Amino acid sequence: xxxxxxxxxxxxxxxxxxxxxxxxxxxxFSDNGMHWLRQAPGKGLEWVAVIWYDGGExxxxxxxxxxFTISRDNSLNTLYLQMNDLRADDTAIYYCARETYxxxxxxxxxxxxxxxxxxxx
Amino acid sequence: xxxxxxxxxSLSASVGDRVAITCRASQTIVGYLNWYQQKPGEAxxxxxxxxxSLQSGVPSRFSGRGSGTDxxxxxxxxxxxxxxxxxxxxxxxxxxxxGPGTKVEIQ
Numbered sequence: 687x688x689x690x691x692x693x694x695x696x697x698x699x700x701x702x703x704x705x706x707x708x709x710x711x712x713x714x715f716s717d718n719g720m721h722w723l724r725q726a727p728g729k730g731l732e733w734v735a736v737i738w739y740d741g742g743e744x745x746x747x748x749x750x751x752x753x754f755t756i757s758r759d760n761s762l763n764t765l766y767l768q769m770n771d772l773r774a775d776d777t778a779i780y781y782c783a784r785e786t787y788x789x790x791x792x793x794x795x796x797x798x799x800x801x802x803x804x805x806x807x
Numbered sequence: 808x809x810x811x812x813x814x815x816x817s818l819s820a821s822v823g824d825r826v827a828i829t830c831r832a833s834q835t836i837v838g839y840l841n842w843y844q845q846k847p848g849e850a851x852x853x854x855x856x857x858x859x860s861l862q863s864g865v866p867s868r869f870s871g872r873g874s875g876t877d878x879x880x881x882x883x884x885x886x887x888x889x890x891x892x893x894x895x896x897x898x899x900x901x902x903x904x905x906g907p908g909t910k911v912e913i914q
């Protein structure tokens with residue numbers, strides 16, 4: 687079955703960097719676009735970034751553009767999120783999610799369990 | 808970006824009740840609307856896509872309808888495992904934005 691496992695979260699000071707990983711299994715990783723989303727404590731869901739199945743295109747939310755970089759290694763079945771210049775409002779649970787297209791509609795049909803990033807001095 | 812709103816923000820209901828949650832988009836999204844369920848401490852889980860198509864494995868008591876800007880998620884007979892927060896998401900244009908969520912609590 688599809689499994690996504692995030693890692694790399696933790697407590698970090700403002701202005702520092704952190705890299706998240708998402709290990710995928712149970713499907714052909716290189717077939718799917720992959721996303722990062724986040725959820726601040728007690729808040730709603732915010733889409734963060736997407737990378738195309740082959741890494742050929744990437745898009746970011748305005749709130750992270752220029753500070754975060756999404757990447758993937760299809761040979762390792764792993765998705766990454768490099769987060770630089772972290773701010774307090776980046777504090778959230780970060781989820782990776784697989785995008786599929788049932789009947790042509792984009793959905794996030796599989797999610798990881800999430801990894802908590804806390805930005806605090 | 809397309810803004811999504813949901814109402815109510817929370818509701819209290821009993822097992823067996825019929826529950827309806829509304830989602831509205833700031834512009835037409837045709838039928839590009841998904842619904843997710845999230846339980847405390849868990850990741851979101853896809854329920855419905857394309858406004859009305861049930862994801863595989865999701866109980867038939869869940870249904871969705873709507874088009875354009877107004878959409879509804881209905882739970883026909885609330886079960887104990889349905890107490891959760893529900894989010895709508897538009898996928899008409901990127902970024903694929905979410906509604907703020909509706910928390911369904913036990914009355």
